[in-house]
Amino acid sequence: MQSSTIQSGVAPRLPPHSKRRLSRYGPLVLWAALIFIGSTSMLSASHTSVVLRLFLWIFPHASEATLGTIHFIIRKAGHVTEYAILAVLAARAFRSSTRGLLRTRWVSVSLLLVVVYALGDEFHQSFVPSRTASIYDSMIDSFGGLTALALLTIQKHRRHRQDLHD
Secondary structure (H helix, E strand, O other): OHHHHHHOOOOOOOOHHHHHHHHHHHHHHHHHHHHHHHOOHHHOHHHHOOHHHHHHHHOOOOOHHHHHHHHHHHHHHHHHHHHHHHHHHHHHHHHOOOOHHHHHOHHHHHHHHHHHHHHHHHHHHOOOOOOOOOHHHHHHHHHHHHHHHHHHHHHHHHHHHHHHHO
């Protein structure tokens, strides 16, 4: 039956539960893929130093040491931010999962995903000639995820308390 539908040129429709799963996990998988792509030479230090041109335009007399420090801070802030976003997307997916374990343990599962992905990301970078793998970057990534999850948990508890008082 399904092959005749495909042969007729009409695409088969996804069942409703598949659409929900795609909307729940799709953004998480897409963001993880973007992190993976960013781990190639595309976002190596030599390519991200372009951001410093704007800083140098605003502060033309900045020293080489100052530029190095600014570049370092921008790169590490990028680590925190990209993994905070990963954690938020994981939490979003797991909190609404049809699996009870994921729904009840969404913070732990999200953090585990962030830590494992951060370690895998650094392992991947060890094979890219223009990148350097660092356990410290994995720790910074994990900190970004943990911070985002902590903020989500605080927000959830505040909403719960507010609902109790209303």
